[in-house]
Amino acid sequence: MRLKKGPRFGVLDVINIIILLYLLFPLAVIVLYSFNLTSSLKFPLEGFTTRWYREVVQDKSFLDSLRYSLYVALAVSTISVIIGTLASFALTRYNFKFKNIISFSVLIPITLPAIILGISLLSFFAAIDFKRSLLTVIFGHCIFCIPFAVLVMNSRLSGFDVSVEEAAKDLGATTLQTFKYVTFPIIRPSIIGVMMLTFALSFDEFLVTFFIIGKRNTLPIVIWGMLRRGVSPTINSIATMVLFLSMTLIIIANKYAKIRTLR
Amino acid sequence: MKKVKKHIILLTPLFTYFTFFFFAPMFVLFVYSFWLKTSTGLVPTFTLHNYLYIFSNKLYPITILRSIRIGFITAIICVIISYPVAYSLTFKYKKLQDVVLYLILISLFSSYLVRVYAWKTILGSNGIINQILRYIGLIEEPLTFLLFSPTAIIITLVFILTPFTILPIFSSLQNISADLIEAANDLGANKLKTFYRVTLPLSMPGVITGFIFSFTISTGDYVTPQLVGGTEGLMIGRIVQDQFGMTYNWPFGSALAYFMIFLLIVLINCFIWITAILKLKRKF
Numbered sequence: 001m002r003l004k005k006g007p008r009f010g011v012l013d014v015i016n017i018i019i020l021l022y023l024l025f026p027l028a029v030i031v032l033y034s035f036n037l038t039s040s041l042k043f044p045l046e047g048f049t050t051r052w053y054r055e056v057v058q059d060k061s062f063l064d065s066l067r068y069s070l071y072v073a074l075a076v077s078t079i080s081v082i083i084g085t086l087a088s089f090a091l092t093r094y095n096f097k098f099k100n101i102i103s104f105s106v107l108i109p110i111t112l113p114a115i116i117l118g119i120s121l122l123s124f125f126a127a128i129d130f131k132r133s134l135l136t137v138i139f140g141h142c143i144f145c146i147p148f149a150v151l152v153m154n155s156r157l158s159g160f161d162v163s164v165e166e167a168a169k170d171l172g173a174t175t176l177q178t179f180k181y182v183t184f185p186i187i188r189p190s191i192i193g194v195m196m197l198t199f200a201l202s203f204d205e206f207l208v209t210f211f212i213i214g215k216r217n218t219l220p221i222v223i224w225g226m227l228r229r230g231v232s233p234t235i236n237s238i239a240t241m242v243l244f245l246s247m248t249l250i251i252i253a254n255k256y257a258k259i260r261t262l263r
Numbered sequence: 264m265k266k267v268k269k270h271i272i273l274l275t276p277l278f279t280y281f282t283f284f285f286f287a288p289m290f291v292l293f294v295y296s297f298w299l300k301t302s303t304g305l306v307p308t309f310t311l312h313n314y315l316y317i318f319s320n321k322l323y324p325i326t327i328l329r330s331i332r333i334g335f336i337t338a339i340i341c342v343i344i345s346y347p348v349a350y351s352l353t354f355k356y357k358k359l360q361d362v363v364l365y366l367i368l369i370s371l372f373s374s375y376l377v378r379v380y381a382w383k384t385i386l387g388s389n390g391i392i393n394q395i396l397r398y399i400g401l402i403e404e405p406l407t408f409l410l411f412s413p414t415a416i417i418i419t420l421v422f423i424l425t426p427f428t429i430l431p432i433f434s435s436l437q438n439i440s441a442d443l444i445e446a447a448n449d450l451g452a453n454k455l456k457t458f459y460r461v462t463l464p465l466s467m468p469g470v471i472t473g474f475i476f477s478f479t480i481s482t483g484d485y486v487t488p489q490l491v492g493g494t495e496g497l498m499i500g501r502i503v504q505d506q507f508g509m510t511y512n513w514p515f516g517s518a519l520a521y522f523m524i525f526l527l528i529v530l531i532n533c534f535i536w537i538t539a540i541l542k543l544k545r546k547f
Contacts, residue, residue, distance in 0.1 A: 012355065015347050020363070023370040023425060026381035029391055033384070083276045090273035102274065109285055111475060113483020113527075115500045116292075116520050117285075119507050123295055123517065124288035139284050146280065200372050207485055211507065223376050227490060239377035246372045254368060 027243060034236035052237040061222055062238065069203055069219040072134055076141040076202040077195040083142070084149025084194060085187070091150070092157040110147045117143060118211035125212060133214035140208045145198040152197065156190040189256035196253030200246050296517035305513060313518030323502065323519070330499040331526065333413055334482030337420040341428040341477040342470055344421070349432035349469075350462075353439075371426035379490050382419040386410040386491065411493025419491050420481040427480070428473030435469025436462070464542055471538060475531050483523065499523060 037047030056062055090096075091103055109117060121140045125132060164186075168178045206220040213221055219242070226235050296313055299306045317323045348367070352360055370378075385391045386409040393405040409415065439462060447457040481487075485500035492498065499519065506516025 012347055012351055016351050016363075019344050019348055019425070020366055022422065024366060026378060026385060026422065027370065027373055029385060030377060030381050083280055086273045087277040090270040094270035094273075096270050105281070106277070111479055112524070113479055113500070115483050115485050115503055116524065117288075119503065119516060119520060120288035120292040121284070122507060123513060124284075124291045127291045142280065143284050146277065150277075204372070204374050206376055220374070220376055223374070224486075227376065227380055235377075235380060239374060239380070242377065243369075243373045246374070247369050250368050250372045251365065254365070 030236050030239045031243065033233065034240040036233065036236075052233045053241075056234050056237050056241070059234070061217070062219075065217050065219045065222040068134055068216050072137050072141065072218060073199045073202040075138045076145050077199040079138070079142050080145035080149040080198040081191055081194045084146050085153050085191065087146075088150050088153035088157050092154055092160070093162070106150050107147050109143045114144070114205075114207040115211075118208040121208065122211040131214065132212055134216055134218075136212045136214065137209050137218065140212045141202040141205055144205075144208070145201055148201065149194045149198055152194050153187070153190055156187060160186065193253045193256040196249045196256070200249045200253070204242075204246065292517045292520060295514050296521050298514040300512045300514050313515045314522065316515060317519065317522055326497055326502055327499050327523070327526070329413070329497070330482050330523075331530065333416055333420070333496075333498065334478050335530075337417050337424065337481040338428075338474050338478035340417070340421045341424050342432075342474050345425055345428040345432050345473060346470070349429050349436055349466075352429075352433050353436040367426045367429055370422075371430075375423065376486060378423050379419055379487050382415065382422065383410065383490050386415050386418070410491055411496065413492070413496050415491040415493075416487050416496045416498070419487050420477075420484065423487070424477040424481060428477050431472040431476070432466060432469040435466045435472075439465045467538060467542065471535060474534060478531065478534075479527050482527065 032045060034052060035048050035050070036045050037049045087106065091099065117140065121136070121143075122132075124130075125136055130136065165178050165182055168182045169175075173181065204220060206224060209218055209221060210224070217225075219238075223235065223238060226232055226238075295305075297309045297311070299308050299310055299312060317327075348363075352363055356363055383390070387393070388405040388407050388410065390410065392409060393402070396402045397405070443461055443465070444457055447461045452460065482498075483500050484498065485504055488496045488498040488501060503516050503519050503523075506512045506519065510516075
């Protein structure tokens with residue numbers, strides 16, 4: 001029973017603290033400097049202001065891009081959760097030929113570098129003469145969001161006790177009733193979790209979007225434009241707002257579906 | 264027979280979607296890689312010219328090698344620093360587990376562009392590190408070597424990808440039954456031996472998944488080398504992007520992309536093979 005000595009502060013904890021600091025310090029810098037009085041990155045900070053936030057909120061290109069990003073992310077999360085959930089039912093409940101190959105193939109898009117997804121979609125849309133727009137961005141985002149949807153739903157459905165469905169059917173429920181009153185309530189938390197997760201992934205995506213965007217720019221494309229132009233304090237305030245938005249989404253998502261099982 | 268039909272119905276949307284927006288695009292890209300770019304435009308033909316062209320100019324093999332080296336170092340560091348965190352999350356921090364996980368998820372899901380940009384503001388000659396060092400009087404002139412180097416790329420990529428490697432390792436550690444570890448202890452194995460012969464081998468699938476993710480993502484990354492890499496940190500993503508942007512040589516860009524996929528598959532299999540050999544050896 002040596003393992004259960006109880007927590008003791010040791011080398012391992014020191015290592016962990018250093019790693020967590022490394023993972024969080026840069027984000028803290030961004031948040032802190034978004035309130036800095038001057039536009040330079042002077043240390044120590046020179047004073048507190050919300051000026052950069054006010055500037056951002058009045059910026060039309062920012063507001064437009066925010067709207068487009070929300071629109072894309074909403075569409076992507078809806079499509080991904082539907083396709084992903086259906087596929088996950090097939091993969092967890094039935095045994096069939098090529099099941100392993102299919103489970104593996106679903107994951108290929110997220111193991112490929114994003115730039116390859118981007119250029120392949122660009123070539124494809126050019127080949128079939130399909131005009132690039134927010135619609136092509138939605139199509140592109142779903143390709144890496146569906147795999148995540150399948151992964152999270154699989155982890156939920158593989159632990160699903162099918163006997164409760166059988167019980168409902170034995171008691172005379174139709175297939176539709178069983179789904180509505182038994183299956184759906186059980187998987188609802190995961191569905192919400194998947195929607196939040198895919199929403200966050202789509203909202204933040206840059207590289208695939210970069211190749212297949214039309215005239216209307218999403219938020220990451222606008223941020224990229226700002227980054228190319230140089231360091232501006234408004235980037236920090238946009239970043240902070242985006243950080244808090246994704247944090248909220250992730251906390252909700254993790255509350256419903258344990259993203260920790262992500263593999 | 265009814266059940267056979269059902270799974271096909273359930274998989275149809277996925278299958279259709281992937282055919283249209285993944286397999287077809289990948290196929291089109293593959294076809295392009297055999298076309299030729301001439302002064303008049305793209306000529307549909309079948310030639311290996313684009314693949315051979317990769318070796319015609321030293322720039323391309325050197326950049327590919329650099330990308331793979333940076334990707335490999337990044338992935339190794341990611342796995343090494345992810346392991347203690349994932350291990351502690353599983354076996355040590357029972358109460359703190361949720362808090363630490365949230366901290367990791369915050370990092371994972373904050374904007375990718377912003378996280379790269381953060382390191383630019385930290386490492387730059389007017390960045391936080393130089394400001395602090397000057398403030399406490401350690402240096403007079405800013406250290407310029409911090410930003411725009413392969414090292415800056417690795418620091419940034421490890422920062423971005425570590426949460427991505429922690430999660431699969433954590434999830435594979437969680438699957439290890441406590442009974443196995445207890446059994447090893449009861450049979451007289453000390454902590455180190457238990458770790459080396461039970462815990463580590465059983466968590467290898469998570470380590471491999473984490474390694475593959477961080478290796479492929481970092482090797483093909485575009486944003487990080489662009490923002491913090493400078494001229495010394497030119498990576499393959501930039502060259503591929505150029506072919507689809509300014510240079511407008513899609514066939515060569517496609518060939519580069521497929522050559523990269525080929526190399527990644529070979530290298531990942533080598534990695535899996537090596538870990539398998541190490542595992543075999545331990546059994547004796």
